[in-house]
Amino acid sequence: MGYTKEALRGVTWIWILRILTRGFSFLRIAIIARVLTPNLFGLYGIAALALSLVEVFTESGINVFIIQEKEKLKKIVSTAWIVSIVRGIIIFLIIILSAQHIANFFNSPRAYFLILVISIVPLIKGFINPSIIRFQKDLEFKKEFHFRLAIFAIESILSIIFVYILRDPVGIIYGLIMGAIFEVMISFLFVKPIPRFNFDKTKLKKILSRGKWITTSGIFNYLYHNADDVVVGRILGTSSLGLYDMTYKISTLPITEVADVVSRVIFPIYTKFSDDSIRLKRAFIKTIGGVSVITIPIGLILFFFPEKVIEIVLGPLWLDAVPVLKILGFFGVIRAISGTTSALFLAVKKQELVTIVTFVSLLGLAVSILPLVAYYGLVGAALASLVGTISAVPIMIYFTIKVFSGNEKSNSKSLY
Numbered sequence: 001m002g003y004t005k006e007a008l009r010g011v012t013w014i015w016i017l018r019i020l021t022r023g024f025s026f027l028r029i030a031i032i033a034r035v036l037t038p039n040l041f042g043l044y045g046i047a048a049l050a051l052s053l054v055e056v057f058t059e060s061g062i063n064v065f066i067i068q069e070k071e072k073l074k075k076i077v078s079t080a081w082i083v084s085i086v087r088g089i090i091i092f093l094i095i096i097l098s099a100q101h102i103a104n105f106f107n108s109p110r111a112y113f114l115i116l117v118i119s120i121v122p123l124i125k126g127f128i129n130p131s132i133i134r135f136q137k138d139l140e141f142k143k144e145f146h147f148r149l150a151i152f153a154i155e156s157i158l159s160i161i162f163v164y165i166l167r168d169p170v171g172i173i174y175g176l177i178m179g180a181i182f183e184v185m186i187s188f189l190f191v192k193p194i195p196r197f198n199f200d201k202t203k204l205k206k207i208l209s210r211g212k213w214i215t216t217s218g219i220f221n222y223l224y225h226n227a228d229d230v231v232v233g234r235i236l237g238t239s240s241l242g243l244y245d246m247t248y249k250i251s252t253l254p255i256t257e258v259a260d261v262v263s264r265v266i267f268p269i270y271t272k273f274s275d276d277s278i279r280l281k282r283a284f285i286k287t288i289g290g291v292s293v294i295t296i297p298i299g300l301i302l303f304f305f306p307e308k309v310i311e312i313v314l315g316p317l318w319l320d321a322v323p324v325l326k327i328l329g330f331f332g333v334i335r336a337i338s339g340t341t342s343a344l345f346l347a348v349k350k351q352e353l354v355t356i357v358t359f360v361s362l363l364g365l366a367v368s369i370l371p372l373v374a375y376y377g378l379v380g381a382a383l384a385s386l387v388g389t390i391s392a393v394p395i396m397i398y399f400t401i402k403v404f405s406g407n408e409k410s411n412s413k414s415l416y
Contacts, residue, residue: 006139010265013141018261021152026313028156029246032163032172033314038246042238044169045245047114049226049233050102054091055122064214064346066130067137067268074193080130081195088126095119106233118173124180129187129195137268150186155179217355224362224388228381231369236377244378247321250313251302251328252335258294259336262287263343270347280344281404287340295336302329320378327382334389341396344403353399357392364391 033041066076096119103112135144159175188194229248233241266287273279302309306325310318345353365388372380372387 006269010139010141010269011262013145014261014264017145017148020149024152024156028160029249030313030315031160033246033318035163035167036169038242038318039239040169040242041246042233042240042242043108043111043114044172045229045241046102046106046108046111046233046238047118047169047173049229050095050098050115051091051118051121052222052226054094054098063130063133063136064351066133067271077129077131077193078195078197079199081127082197082199084128084130085126088122088124091126092119092123095122106238108238114170114173117170118176121173121176121180124177124184127184128180129184129191131191131193131195132187134191136264139265139268141265147186147190151179151183154182214351214354217351217358220355220358220362224358224365227362227365228369228373228385231373232378232381235373240378243318243321244324244381246314246318247310247324247378248328250309251325252332258298259291259339262291263340266340267343267346270343274347274349277404280347284340284344284400287343288337291340292337295333299329299333302326302332324378324382327379327386331382331386331389334386334393338389338393338396341400344400348403350399350403353403357396357399360395361388361392364388 036044066080095115099112099115099119102115103109132144132147135141135147155175155178157175158178159172162171162174163169165171229241229245232244266283270280270283273283303326306322306329307319310321310325314321341357342354345351365384368387369381369384372384374380376383
């Protein structure tokens, strides 16, 4: 059975979703950026960093596990839900207990309240029905389109309203909280099966055992994508952090979202013929080619017309970010193209390869970030991100070749 039509249909629906959500996202940023200053954005950035850090360190890999497994969803969903709830409570408590220390680290007392408020988001999201992953597992991307668009619309509209009324970055977090509540409600109203308060010990052990690589990879990935933010916020201050963070979002969202969309669709498809090396290789080559054709032109636009992009999205007060955007444009293209290998590695249940590649990226960033920021400021942070990405490319290529050669040997043995 061929999956080309399903892949194209899935990519189409998710791309439409991304175009709409990112369009709204840029509109939301453009509106909020004219209400809040870079310094206020920096305060929100600190709270967001705290949330994402704890989320990454407690990642269980449930979604990847569900997609990889061949058995029916109803046999897994209750165990997955219990794990999700416990994880949400743990994240909530960790953020509450560490809020003051995080605010002190960034020398920003005003960030303390924002960190406390944002801790409510994962607590609520822990109760989301895990059955929503069936949209991806069963290639039901049209349903996912309607589900995700409704959530994003509620979250975005309310964030803008709260920020406009309060003139404070806490409005963004209030929008996130309302979006989380809405997602929990509709996940139980419209998605089946419904989980119950019970779990299977065998399933739990499998989730935790296989998820350890997803957790480790997530930690490295978080550090890679946020270590530059931490260094910028610590050394250059919250205003520079706000400037850098917004520039990073502009440079990566239009580019990496292409790879994210493709990977989201292609991962469950890869799993359906992961034992067929010929089909797998053919599909992978098509994926790399398609992502390259789309992302390279976007990167060129960011490099040659950074002033126009920043003026349109953020306004003239943010033009200091022009040289940073030019460098991050290259970072986004390389990251988008090389990042498609993650879906391949996960499909063949080689989570450890994703972890190693991500660690090499982190190592490249860690070695270069401090000296580059010391000499070049925000531009140095962008250069360090680029160095980290380029460092991992040879390792990624090596593992990709190894995966295909390993599959071919396995297929050959199965013929005898």
